[in-house]
Amino acid sequence: MTADAAQPVQPTVYRRNEPGTRREDWCNWPMMTFEDMDSTLNVQQYIQQLIRQNASDVDKILTPPEGQEEGVWKYEHLRQFCMELNGLAVVLQEDCHPETCNQMTATEQWIFLCAAHKNPKECSAIDYTRHTLDGAASLLNSNKYFPSRVTIKESSIAKIGSVCRRVYRIFSHAYFHHRQLFDEFENETHLCRRFTVFVTKYNLMSQE
Amino acid sequence: MVNLGGSMMAEDASSSFPDTSDPGGNNGENMGGDGGGKGDDRQQARAPFTMPGVLHYIQHEWSRFEMERAQWEMERAELQARISFLQGERKGQENLKQDLVRRIKMLEYSLKQERAKNYRLTHNGQEPESETQGPDDHAELDSQVPMDADAVSSQPHSNLSWRQGRQLLRQYLQEIGYSETILDVRSFRAKNLLGLLPADWANTDATDSDPRAVAARALQDSERSIFETMAFLQTGKAAPADEDGSDSDEDVSQSNKDSRKGSKRKMPDNLDADTQEALDEFDFLTKDESGKSKSANSTDGKEWGVDAQAINRMKEKYRSEQERKRHDQVSSKSALNSMMRALETEDGGKSLSEIESSGKSETAGGGGSMNPYFGAGDADIDAALGLTGDDSNVDISDDFALDDNEGALPKKWNLKYTLRSHWDAVRAMQFHPVEPVLITASEDGTGKLWNLAGRQDAKSGAANGDLEPIYTFRGHRGAILAMDMSPTGDMCFTGGRDGTVRCWSLPSTNIDIYDKFDPKVLTETLKGHGDAVWSVAFHTSDNRLVSASADGTLKLWEPGNNNPLLKTFGPPSGNMIPTSVDFVSTEPQQLLAAYAPGHASILDLETGRQVLSFDFSGEEGASVGRITQIVSHPTMPVTVTAGDDRKIRYFDNNTGKLIQGTVAHVEGISSLAIDPNGLYLLSGSHDGSLRLWNMEKRVCLQEIAAHRKKFDMSVLSVAFHPSRPLIGSAGADGLSKVYG
Numbered sequence: 001m002t003a004d005a006a007q008p009v010q011p012t013v014y015r016r017n018e019p020g021t022r023r024e025d026w027c028n029w030p031m032m033t034f035e036d037m038d039s040t041l042n043v044q045q046y047i048q049q050l051i052r053q054n055a056s057d058v059d060k061i062l063t064p065p066e067g068q069e070e071g072v073w074k075y076e077h078l079r080q081f082c083m084e085l086n087g088l089a090v091v092l093q094e095d096c097h098p099e100t101c102n103q104m105t106a107t108e109q110w111i112f113l114c115a116a117h118k119n120p121k122e123c124s125a126i127d128y129t130r131h132t133l134d135g136a137a138s139l140l141n142s143n144k145y146f147p148s149r150v151t152i153k154e155s156s157i158a159k160i161g162s163v164c165r166r167v168y169r170i171f172s173h174a175y176f177h178h179r180q181l182f183d184e185f186e187n188e189t190h191l192c193r194r195f196t197v198f199v200t201k202y203n204l205m206s207q208e
Numbered sequence: 209m210v211n212l213g214g215s216m217m218a219e220d221a222s223s224s225f226p227d228t229s230d231p232g233g234n235n236g237e238n239m240g241g242d243g244g245g246k247g248d249d250r251q252q253a254r255a256p257f258t259m260p261g262v263l264h265y266i267q268h269e270w271s272r273f274e275m276e277r278a279q280w281e282m283e284r285a286e287l288q289a290r291i292s293f294l295q296g297e298r299k300g301q302e303n304l305k306q307d308l309v310r311r312i313k314m315l316e317y318s319l320k321q322e323r324a325k326n327y328r329l330t331h332n333g334q335e336p337e338s339e340t341q342g343p344d345d346h347a348e349l350d351s352q353v354p355m356d357a358d359a360v361s362s363q364p365h366s367n368l369s370w371r372q373g374r375q376l377l378r379q380y381l382q383e384i385g386y387s388e389t390i391l392d393v394r395s396f397r398a399k400n401l402l403g404l405l406p407a408d409w410a411n412t413d414a415t416d417s418d419p420r421a422v423a424a425r426a427l428q429d430s431e432r433s434i435f436e437t438m439a440f441l442q443t444g445k446a447a448p449a450d451e452d453g454s455d456s457d458e459d460v461s462q463s464n465k466d467s468r469k470g471s472k473r474k475m476p477d478n479l480d481a482d483t484q485e486a487l488d489e490f491d492f493l494t495k496d497e498s499g500k501s502k503s504a505n506s507t508d509g510k511e512w513g514v515d516a517q518a519i520n521r522m523k524e525k526y527r528s529e530q531e532r533k534r535h536d537q538v539s540s541k542s543a544l545n546s547m548m549r550a551l552e553t554e555d556g557g558k559s560l561s562e563i564e565s566s567g568k569s570e571t572a573g574g575g576g577s578m579n580p581y582f583g584a585g586d587a588d589i590d591a592a593l594g595l596t597g598d599d600s601n602v603d604i605s606d607d608f609a610l611d612d613n614e615g616a617l618p619k620k621w622n623l624k625y626t627l628r629s630h631w632d633a634v635r636a637m638q639f640h641p642v643e644p645v646l647i648t649a650s651e652d653g654t655g656k657l658w659n660l661a662g663r664q665d666a667k668s669g670a671a672n673g674d675l676e677p678i679y680t681f682r683g684h685r686g687a688i689l690a691m692d693m694s695p696t697g698d699m700c701f702t703g704g705r706d707g708t709v710r711c712w713s714l715p716s717t718n719i720d721i722y723d724k725f726d727p728k729v730l731t732e733t734l735k736g737h738g739d740a741v742w743s744v745a746f747h748t749s750d751n752r753l754v755s756a757s758a759d760g761t762l763k764l765w766e767p768g769n770n771n772p773l774l775k776t777f778g779p780p781s782g783n784m785i786p787t788s789v790d791f792v793s794t795e796p797q798q799l800l801a802a803y804a805p806g807h808a809s810i811l812d813l814e815t816g817r818q819v820l821s822f823d824f825s826g827e828e829g830a831s832v833g834r835i836t837q838i839v840s841h842p843t844m845p846v847t848v849t850a851g852d853d854r855k856i857r858y859f860d861n862n863t864g865k866l867i868q869g870t871v872a873h874v875e876g877i878s879s880l881a882i883d884p885n886g887l888y889l890l891s892g893s894h895d896g897s898l899r900l901w902n903m904e905k906r907v908c909l910q911e912i913a914a915h916r917k918k919f920d921m922s923v924l925s926v927a928f929h930p931s932r933p934l935i936g937s938a939g940a941d942g943l944s945k946v947y948g
Contacts, residue, residue, distance in 0.1 A: 018804075127724055
């Protein structure tokens with residue numbers, strides 16, 4: 001226990017957001033390579049690290065690390081989309097009222113029915129948004145369909161596509177009816193652009 | 209473990225420096241030396257030492273030794289857990305091996321049947337001439353390992369299937385670790401040993417009653433049986449090339465003739481021969497183990513002796529089984545199955561005692577870290593036994609063992625619900641004061657309301673076995689970091705990275721998550737902080753709320769007031785940042801605040817002045833890390849803090865002095881909760897575990913492995929239900945768990 005016993009003290013980096021961390025220091029730790037991430041949440045860590053590094057570099061964010069299984073990669077990205085979409089929903093809550101947007105529409109062509117209910121019904125746009133995000137949270141966290149975040153069941157991959165379709169309508173509603181909010185949000189997060197590249201890349205939605 | 213220990217030691221050494229050298233006023237030249245050097249230094253420095261200085265030094269040394277001892281104790285518990293884990297693994301391997309042996313027998317049996325069928329077909333329904341018994345009687349012999357070697361020569365047609373069967377068996381044996389070279393070596397040794405055979409056959413029957421002799425002979429027997437099997441396999445390979453057959457071939461067929469002679473004798477003898485074969489199969493296992501132990505050069509003969517005895521017992525069992533089978537015509541498969549089961553109970557019983565013995569030392573050391581290992585051990589055994597199917601006995605007996613072990617403790621908490629609906633780390637959780645309802649708040653920017661009693665009516669949740677939230681609180685732009693609930697349970701308050709504190713009125717507990725959006729749920733947004741809000745606390749009897757922010761200030765609010773911000777308290781000095789706040793339960797006008805780095809104090813609510821600063825200096829001076837949570841004892845003037853330095857510290861509110869501070873976790877502690885009666889303390893750490901402590905005795909009652917890591921974060925929040933026997937934890941893996 002004397003000084004001799006003291007091993008060379010390596011400055012251990014703890015990647016933690018401890019209480020009292022300032023906003024600008026949030027997640028402000030040395031980058032980690034994907035190989036060094038030994039956590040079972042490594043894909044989420046990796047994606048969030050890339051986003052924090054540069055949210056506008058959509059291609060880099062969507063490039064899976066070598067050897068990464070595609071199912072998990074898509075799944076974790078979709079989780080991240082739904083999480084960040086919460087930000088858009090929060091903004092919309094203040095501007096998108098049931099009185100003004102009583103139906104979920106993008107263009108005049110379609111009215112979307114809210115699939116969260118036993119019998120799909122015409123929810124107002126903000127309800128549709130909230131229900132869709134809550135429904136996605138239940139589905140993508142479901143122990144039945146997605147019991148693991150390390151491997152994804154083949155049968156559950158199809159669910160990813162249907163969540164994408166519904167989530168995309170939130171973007172389009174915001175784009176067509178709350179353009180200013182959408183633009184502000186998009187400038188900050190580049191979320192819609194990333195999402196569009198994502199669904200195109202992995203062919204998750206049939207029509208535009 | 210090694211790493212942790214290392215860093216810890218380093219910390220100790222560096223922090224002990226100033227303390228040891230200061231009182232003497234000496235330079236620390238000799239301090240770098242070993243123990244002897246230290247002693248010299250002490251003698252030299254004795255003259256200038258003052259009495260308090262010496263006392264201080266002794267106290268310091270004592271506390272250091274205590275800490276080291278605790279550390280060692282933890283390490284020991286962990287190693288013991290490792291031992292039992294490995295033992296469990298070994299058992300799994302044994303069982304696997306046994307299963308494979310069983311399969312071999314089954315294959316052999318079917319091969320024989322196939323051969324007989326084939327013969328009948330090719331000989332117009334004649335019974336095979338080499339078989340003295342009909343097909344029905346034949347079933348008795350199914351466990352006979354070596355086939356009648358001369359039967360092959362008399363049936364040239366079935367040669368092909370023979371060879372295939374041999375190949376298959378070869379493969380099986382290779383899978384369990386008999387490589388080519390080993391086969392060769394064994395077959396060579398077999399030749400030397402086979403000469404002993406006849407004597408052994410006679411011996412075994414005569415001395416069955418003497419268990420010790422049997423154990424000793426088990427080795428010989430098993431070796432022989434292996435050699436037989438091996439040689440038998442070798443013939444498969446050698447036969448095509450060498451018409452006459454190798455030496456070993458002849459030997460084997462010789463021995464087989466012997467055994468066949470036995471089987472042609474009267475029934476009782478026949479049974480013995482069968483049994484012998486089957487027993488040899490089991491000895492085969494013992495043999496393999498002893499081979500291992502030899503190669504490992506270990507001397508724990510006692511261990512293997514126990515195993516041999518266990519196998520003897522099984523032999524007896526099998527013998528009686530065989531006896532019965534003769535009368536009842538029970539299929540060999542079920543007999544073997546029941547034997548497997550018997551073996552497993554044996555294992556279970558043994559591991560029970562193991563767990564008990566290691567468990568005792570564990571409770572003494574206060575380290576419950578073995579649980580995760582046990583989980584892993586079970587899982588491994590399960591995996592190993594995946595083929596067997598009837599392995600549940602093992603798990604059950606393990607569980608009982610743990611229960612018995614901790615039976616003296618007040619309550620063992622088990623996981624009841626896993627709440628999975630957050631996208632990212634859950635930062636805070638709190639239970640409703642009365643209802644089985646809780647709120648979780650996450651870095652994904654949402655809070656969720658859960659009704660544990662509403663499980664049945666949850667629309668799709670019941671089908672999935674998942675509990676779904678009943679409401680989602682949306683409002684923060686970015687992560688929610690802190691949350692508190694009003695004592696009546698009708699309001700909750702969240703603090704976020706966006707610097708706001710938001711006040712929510714709780715919706716009815718019967719609400720459906722897919723109901724219409726009601727903007728009135730968010731009753732108020734308290735703006736004023738310039739940086740992330742890391743802690744909020746609501747006063748238990750006053751409509752007042754205090755928040756702590758990374759902007760360095762504490763703010764006192766009165767929600768619902770036209771001008772809700774009542775006061776702002778700056779940091780006690782310079783760049784200090786508040787990390788955690790709570791109200792003092794015994795003094796309603798006082799507030800607890802912890803600051804980074806390493807400061808905690810009691811503040812007066814009215815004046816904002818510091819009433820008292822907790823004294824951390826009793827220990828290693830500046831080494832106090834970041835305090836992550838400060839909580840007030842619900843009934844006594846005691847404050848508890850937890851920090852990055854893995855320590856839980858108890859302070860006296862009247863003097864500010866440290867009552868006790870001990871290392872409580874392997875990694876930094878993130879959260880604390882005290883039960884409403886002040887008897888138990890729950891701590892959550894970035895090592896992924898929760899620990900439940902007896903507040904009075906300050907011993908660990910239970911450890912629960914709770915959450916996975918995201919980066920270096922794991923458990924982020926813990927909670928007691930104020931009126932029901934429920935506890936909860938929330939973690940960086942996005943899960944919340946409720947235990948009952």
